[in-house]
Amino acid sequence: TFRLPRTPSAPVFKKRSADKKHGCQRPASPDVGFTNADVYVAGVACDGWSVWMPGSLEALADSCLLIPCSFDVPDDHADGLRMPAGGVWRKRSRWFEGSTDVFNSSREQNILSGRILGDLLAKNCTTILHGIPRNYSDSYFFRLETGFKLTFETNVNIDVKDLPQKPQLSAVGPINEGTERILTCRAPAPCPLLPPRLSWTPWLGDAVETLEENKDGTKSVLSVLNFTVSHLHHEQKVTCTANYSLQKLGASRGAEQSFPLTILCRSHGTFFTCPFDHSPKNTSATVSPSSSVEGGTWVTLLCSSNSNPPVENYTWFQVQGDEVTPRATGQNFTFNLTATNTGLYYCEAQNQYGIGTSSRVLLTLKDRRNGENLQALSKLR
Numbered sequence: 001t002f003r004l005p006r007t008p009s010a011p012v013f014k015k016r017s018a019d020k021k022h023g024c025q026r027p028a029s030p031d032v033g034f035t036n037a038d039v040y041v042a043g044v045a046c047d048g049w050s051v052w053m054p055g056s057l058e059a060l061a062d063s064c065l066l067i068p069c070s071f072d073v074p075d076d077h078a079d080g081l082r083m084p085a086g087g088v089w090r091k092r093s094r095w096f097e098g099s100t101d102v103f104n105s106s107r108e109q110n111i112l113s114g115r116i117l118g119d120l121l122a123k124n125c126t127t128i129l130h131g132i133p134r135n136y137s138d139s140y141f142f143r144l145e146t147g148f149k150l151t152f153e154t155n156v157n158i159d160v161k162d163l164p165q166k167p168q169l170s171a172v173g174p175i176n177e178g179t180e181r182i183l184t185c186r187a188p189a190p191c192p193l194l195p196p197r198l199s200w201t202p203w204l205g206d207a208v209e210t211l212e213e214n215k216d217g218t219k220s221v222l223s224v225l226n227f228t229v230s231h232l233h234h235e236q237k238v239t240c241t242a243n244y245s246l247q248k249l250g251a252s253r254g255a256e257q258s259f260p261l262t263i264l265c266r267s268h269g270t271f272f273t274c275p276f277d278h279s280p281k282n283t284s285a286t287v288s289p290s291s292s293v294e295g296g297t298w299v300t301l302l303c304s305s306n307s308n309p310p311v312e313n314y315t316w317f318q319v320q321g322d323e324v325t326p327r328a329t330g331q332n333f334t335f336n337l338t339a340t341n342t343g344l345y346y347c348e349a350q351n352q353y354g355i356g357t358s359s360r361v362l363l364t365l366k367d368r369r370n371g372e373n374l375q376a377l378s379k380l381r
Contacts, residue, residue: 048074051125051142051152054216057190059160060253061134062246064191067156068217069118069125069142080147085120088143089127091136094151102136103129106145112136120146126217128193131247136160164188164255167198167242174262176271177231182224185240185257189219196242198223204238231281231306234263234273279354280305285347285361293337294366301333303347305356311349319344319360337363 051071059065067089073081086106093099102111112132118124125142137160143151167187175181183204189195195211198221205227212222223240239258246252264271265278272278283305293299303314316328320343327333327345335341346360 048072048077049150049152051154053142053154053156054218056157056159057218058165058188059132059136059158059190060164060244060246061160061162062131062248062251063244064128064130064193064247065132065158066190066192066217066219067127067129067140067158069127069156071123071125071142071144071152073123077148081121081123082147083121085144085146087116087120087125087127088145088151089114089129090141090143090151091138093139094141094143094153094155099141101143102140103127120144128191132158132160134160134162162253164196164242164244164253166255166257167196167240169238169240169257169259172259172261174264174273175229176264177229177266179229180226181229182226183238184225185223185242187221187240187242187255189221191244191247192219194245194247195219195221196244199241199243200225201239201241202236204233229263231263231265233261234265236261278308280307280311280349280351280356282306283347283349283356283358285345285358287361287363293363295338297337298334299337299363301345301347301361303331303333303349303358305349305358307349307351307356309351311351313350315348315350317346317348319346337365339365 049072051069053067053069057065057067084106086104088101088105089103089112091100091102100111103114104110105114105116112129114127114129116125116127118126125144127142137158139155139157141151141153141155143149165188167185170182170184172181172183183200185198185200187196187198189211192211198207198209200207200223205225207223207225209221209223212220214220221242237258237260239256241254241256243252243254262273264273283303286302286304288300288302289297301316303316305311311331314329314331315326316330316333318325318327318341328335333345333347342363342365344360344362347358349356349358
């Protein structure tokens with residue numbers, strides 16, 4: 001569902017009064033542009049006759065197109081807005097000669113199928129046209145047929161494309177690691193019945209997608225992505241892809257836009273462009289096997305860390321009450337687990353810029369007497 005554009009009381013489109021020479025005065029030949037039932041105001045300019053619509057629209061071939069449209073008539077012709085009321089979209093010229101009526105709401109058979117969504121009696125001529133062919137790029141004029149008939153001078157230029165426009169990404173400069181960041185991607189929705197689906201790669205987090213109305217009455221889809229910035233995102237190419245389903249069954253078209261992320265990493269309270277020389281980060285300790293173990297089982301502790309330059313020294317510590325005792329050096333620490341060496345362990349990774357410390361792991365023994373699983377491993381902060 002979507003809302004119709006605003007009425008002329010709040011004009012948002014390009015406004016231009018009907019042409020004084022050709023819009024309201026009767027031409028020399030009554031069969032060029034006007035019939036005898038067309039509006040005729042002898043010797044008077046067309047003040048009050050106006051239509052609002054975007055100056056140009058881009059359509060996707062074989063899909064529909066929403067044309068926001070509203071109009072106004074002089075007060076002394078307001079009574080002419082009555083049922084039956086119909087609207088015509090005329091291609092190439094506002095006159096009968098050299099033009100083609102592609103859609104007439106009063107006819108069942110038309111070159112293009114469509115529907116006037118607005119209420120003509122409320123001066124809303126917003127229209128949707130379906131299945132626009134590739135070769136239908138042209139100027140389009142709106143003709144009102146009610147108690148009077150008039151083809152408005154102001155037109156919309158429709159450009160039919162094989163491929164959709166690229167989506168627009170929010171401008172992103174260098175961003176600090178560890179912060180929350182919002183990225184936005186916007187793609188036009190010329191056919192709001194089949195709005196584009198927006199997707200992000202790589203996956204950084206969940207995105208929220210909404211169909212919005214632009215100031216000129218057209219529609220667009222906005223995707224808002226919120227994610228936590230990591231140094232691992234530095235120089236990653238983020239891509240937003242807009243996929244459009246066409247009115248031809250199973251057909252679709254796509255377009256994408258990309259940009260690289262520049263991440264500022266923190267070191268000693270100062271941010272630098274990543275990658276830079278920094279102390280070990282994201283240091284962690286893991287154990288194998290990770291299931292409960294019985295006494296006499298060999299276990300291996302592994303210390304890992306992100307570091308630039310690489311880690312020079314790994315050290316393992318055992319925690320017993322208030323005492324912390326160094327137990328081994330090296331990235332891996334393998335030993336036979338017995339009742340005398342259970343407890344808390346953690347590792348430190350060190351390079352020339354500093355030290356990274358892991359969280360603690362708790363090693364315990366499985367009770368052989370009753371088979372109770374005492375939980376051989378758990379992580380503690």
